[in-house]
Amino acid sequence: MNALDTVLYTAKTHTIGGREGHARSDDGQLDVALSPPGSRRPGTNxxxxxxxxxxxxxxxxxxxxxxxxxxxxxxxxxxxxxxxxxxxxxxxxxxxxxxxxxxxxxxxxxxxxxxxxxxxxxxxxxxxxxxxxxxxxx
The missing domain is CATH 3.30.300.20 (K homology (KH) domain)
Structure with a gap:
């Protein structure tokens, strides 16, 4: 696979706790709780x-x-x-x-x-x- 000739955008996130944690983008536009599929706990997967x-x-x-x-x-x-x-x-x-x-x-x-x-x-x-x-x- 070749590296990109031009990078148009880089998404940056920080996730802790895996499927039972939290993810946040560096710009704060994404800020979500994470939960396992079907768990009925707050958050997405x-x-x-x-x-x-x-x-x-x-x-x-x-x-x-x-x-x-x-x-x-x-x-x-x-x-x-x-x-x-x-x-x-x-x-x-x-x-x-x-x-x-x-x-x-x-x-x-x-x-x-x-x-x-x-x-x-x-x-x-x-x-x-x-x-x-x-x-x-x-």
Whole structure:
């Protein structure tokens, strides 16, 4: 893997206590309690954070893809992301699903937008070949 030619942004966080701790960004914009999935304790978990980050990044990539195709994303564009934490044998593993809504966009054009976004989105690149991913238009 090659190092980045240009660093556009560096996210910095400090986490203590793991899944039962706290995470805070250096600028204070992210300041969250952490709790294990399904624990019903206050806080979020890494899987929720990953789902939120990926879906936000993916929608940004769809905007770029749509502009390349000469169309605008509709105002009702939405992504429902699901990230599963599970095991394969004794090893922990993730799998993910993105359900994408592009209301009013013709199916072939919507698929082209999604395909290009999946090709270029940094989160998609991170997951490609590493976890099971399903992306579908709804």
């Amino acid at each position: 890494p899987e929720q954070l990953f789902a939120a980050g990926w879906s936000a990044c993916f929608e940004g990539a769809m905007g770029i893809a749509a502009r390349k195709l000469g169309v605008a994303l509709p105002s009702g564009t939405a992504i429902d992301a699901e990230v599963d934490l599970g095991k394969v044998g004794e090893e922990y593993q993730l799998q993910a699903r993105l359900a994408i809504s592009l209301p009013g966009v013709p199916p072939a054009q919507a698929q082209a937008i999604v395909d290009e976004a999946h090709r270029t989105c940094p989160y998609s690149k991170l997951s490609r070949g590493n976890i099971e991913v399903r992306i579908r238009l709804v």
